[in-house]
Amino acid sequence: MLDMTVSRLPLRLFGLTCLIAAIAVPFIAPTYYVQFFTKALIMGMLAVALNLVVGQGGLVSLCHAALFGVAGYVLALLSPGYDAASLFLTFPLAVLASAATALVIGALALRTRGIYFIMVTLAFGEMLFFFFHDTKIAGGSDGMSINVRPEIAIAGRQWLDLDKPVTFYFVVLACLLGVIAVLTIVSRSPFGHALAAARDNERRARSLGFPIFRIRLIAFTLSGALAGVAGYLAAAQFGFVAPQMLGWHQSATVLVMVLIGGQRSVTGPLVGALVLIGLEEVLKANLDNWKLVEGLIIIGIVVLLPNGVNQIWSMIGRPPRKQQIESAPAAAKVRHA
Amino acid sequence: MDLVTLGVQLLNAVQYGAVLFLVASGLTLVFGILGVINLAHGAFYMLGAYLAYWIALMTGSFALAILGGVAIAFVVGMLLETVFVRLLYGRDHLSQVLLSFGLILVIDEIRQLLFGKDVHSVAPPAWLAGSVQLTDNLSYPVYRLAICVFCLLVAAAIFLVITRTKIGMIVRAGSENREMARVLGIKFDRVNRYVFAVGIALAALGGIVVAPISTVFPGMGDGMLILSFVVVVLGGIGSVAGAAVGALLIGLTDTFGKVFFPGISSIPIYVLMAIVLIWRPSGILGRRDA
Numbered sequence: 001m002l003d004m005t006v007s008r009l010p011l012r013l014f015g016l017t018c019l020i021a022a023i024a025v026p027f028i029a030p031t032y033y034v035q036f037f038t039k040a041l042i043m044g045m046l047a048v049a050l051n052l053v054v055g056q057g058g059l060v061s062l063c064h065a066a067l068f069g070v071a072g073y074v075l076a077l078l079s080p081g082y083d084a085a086s087l088f089l090t091f092p093l094a095v096l097a098s099a100a101t102a103l104v105i106g107a108l109a110l111r112t113r114g115i116y117f118i119m120v121t122l123a124f125g126e127m128l129f130f131f132f133h134d135t136k137i138a139g140g141s142d143g144m145s146i147n148v149r150p151e152i153a154i155a156g157r158q159w160l161d162l163d164k165p166v167t168f169y170f171v172v173l174a175c176l177l178g179v180i181a182v183l184t185i186v187s188r189s190p191f192g193h194a195l196a197a198a199r200d201n202e203r204r205a206r207s208l209g210f211p212i213f214r215i216r217l218i219a220f221t222l223s224g225a226l227a228g229v230a231g232y233l234a235a236a237q238f239g240f241v242a243p244q245m246l247g248w249h250q251s252a253t254v255l256v257m258v259l260i261g262g263q264r265s266v267t268g269p270l271v272g273a274l275v276l277i278g279l280e281e282v283l284k285a286n287l288d289n290w291k292l293v294e295g296l297i298i299i300g301i302v303v304l305l306p307n308g309v310n311q312i313w314s315m316i317g318r319p320p321r322k323q324q325i326e327s328a329p330a331a332a333k334v335r336h337a
Numbered sequence: 338m339d340l341v342t343l344g345v346q347l348l349n350a351v352q353y354g355a356v357l358f359l360v361a362s363g364l365t366l367v368f369g370i371l372g373v374i375n376l377a378h379g380a381f382y383m384l385g386a387y388l389a390y391w392i393a394l395m396t397g398s399f400a401l402a403i404l405g406g407v408a409i410a411f412v413v414g415m416l417l418e419t420v421f422v423r424l425l426y427g428r429d430h431l432s433q434v435l436l437s438f439g440l441i442l443v444i445d446e447i448r449q450l451l452f453g454k455d456v457h458s459v460a461p462p463a464w465l466a467g468s469v470q471l472t473d474n475l476s477y478p479v480y481r482l483a484i485c486v487f488c489l490l491v492a493a494a495i496f497l498v499i500t501r502t503k504i505g506m507i508v509r510a511g512s513e514n515r516e517m518a519r520v521l522g523i524k525f526d527r528v529n530r531y532v533f534a535v536g537i538a539l540a541a542l543g544g545i546v547v548a549p550i551s552t553v554f555p556g557m558g559d560g561m562l563i564l565s566f567v568v569v570v571l572g573g574i575g576s577v578a579g580a581a582v583g584a585l586l587i588g589l590t591d592t593f594g595k596v597f598f599p600g601i602s603s604i605p606i607y608v609l610m611a612i613v614l615i616w617r618p619s620g621i622l623g624r625r626d627a
Contacts, residue, residue, distance in 0.1 A: 060430045108611050111618040115374045115574060118430060119566040123610060126563045130603035248563075252376070252438040259435055289450065295442030302436040303424055
């Protein structure tokens with residue numbers, strides 16, 4: 001136990017430094033970079049949300065971009081042409097729509113396992129893509145603009161002006177911290193341990209009496225709802241939604257972030273998101289065929305670093321974090337809880 | 338809808354299903370025997386179509402396009418298995434998904450470098466270019482009928498190889514109980530390489546045969562990938578017969594979906610998939626424990 005606390009201390013310090021840096025960014029960086037970091041934090045939020053099912057649940061979902069996009073589309077559809085929509089009205093509805101979509105897809109996809117689950121989530125995600133692509137409800141393949149950002153106003157008085165990049169940045173940062181807090185509480189709760197137990201040994205967890213299907217469905221729905229939070233913010237930031245937002249390439253890119261950041265911690269995927277988005281930014285600026293290099297880097301990461309950047313740290317000489325310990329007695333922990 | 342139109346639509350459905358079967362059977366073989374999920378399968382379909390366009394342009398012969406395209410895809414498949422895919426055996430699904438996603442990005446850029454991103458069309462071979470007169474004002478292209486026949490022959494060949502030959506026996510043993518087969522002295526290294534290469538070649542073959550009836554464009558692999566996933570989910574992983582059933586069902590659903598629900602023609606196949614998932618989660622011909 002003592003050993004754990006000692007080895008966690010540098011990690012806590014690292015986290016604290018990151019938080020301070022995140023708060024300092026808008027005061028020192030030019031507007032372009034404030035917006036860039038806003039985007040990176042939103043994608044990080046999506047990656048963190050996705051990791052609840054991928055890391056903790058062991059379920060590789062390829063439809064999270066669609067859940068992300070649904071919330072964005074709800075905001076676009078609810079925004080009155082040239083007026084601001086109320087955040088207090090549109091935000092809950094958008095998140096609810098993502099959660100409901102996740103509930104339906106999850107209820108069907110969780111009837112399957114492994115490779116099947118991946119294919120089914122991919123297929124339903126693409127169904128949503130084609131739905132917005134082919135029908136004319138929201139501009140079809142052209143997408144739809146959100147002309148005015150939603151406003152945070154009570155009784156006609158505006159509290160926060162989301163049009164200011166710095167204000168919007170802090171709203172996103174606050175949401176991200178909220179999402180991380182929710183996921184940390186969930187992952188440490190008996191529910192989270194039961195989810196991990198089902199990942200490690202489904203048969204054993206089932207014979208211990210856990211309602212596996214229900215646990216996974218709740219996790220999938222929660223993860224979808226949090227992806228919706230990110231999608232809502234993304235739509236508000238760009239002022240635009242298009243079917244590509246829901247496409248599976250986006251889902252796969254977020255999975256890459258999860259892989260880079262490591263699946264066994266709540267905030268790891270956030271690091272992965274920052275790394276990947278930073279990398280894309282550098283590649284785009286310098287290369288014509290940047291996707292070729294990105295593809296090769298992804299392949300390289302999969303081959304060389306299957307446990308994400310955690311592995312780099314352990315290669316440098318930090319004692320490897322004992323990942324098995326976290327997973328193996330997951331079932332035992334629940335019984336004590 | 339009168340009877341002739343219905344017949345034409347049925348033919349379209351079967352032809353579409355036949356191509357889907359080619360691509361999906363490759364996918365299901367790789368799943369079933371290697372246990373690897375290959376998202377880059379659609380990319381090879383696209384690559385096949387571009388190869389067909391390029392070879393037909395260079396040589397003027399569609400037969401050479403088929404032979405050359407399949408041969409190139411087979412060799413590329415062997416190389417990929419040797420260099421990358423073998424690293425994935427026994428690794429988690431996330432690694433498999435992301436490695437093949439990386440491959441998609443790479444293949445797309447290579448296509449961009451070799452062929453550009455223009456949309457192309459390919460002429461069918463001259464002796465198949467005509468059409469059959471059905472009624473006074475309705476005709477059906479011979480090439481589409483030829484696709485049906487060709488795919489049927491390929492399907493028959495796959496079935497014969499799997500059920501009647503020694504390599505087919507090894508393949509079946511491998512998908513049934515790999516450990517036991519290994520204990521009995523079967524070396525899977527070579528088998529794996531051939532199976533992966535055949536899977537890739539089937540995807541490319543699908544792209545080659547549709548090149549003359551659809552346009553050749555960069556994004557064509559994505560749609561096909563999703564459809565062949567749905568086919569495999571419907572039919573059951575690893576089952577070639579299941580892929581045939583699933584492909585035919587999707588061909589019918591998609592074709593008649595376009596007729597009856599023109600605005601949302603892409604949705605019915607997913608409804609079909611949802612129904613099958615509720616009814617038989619492991620696919621129509623899949624093993625229950627899968």
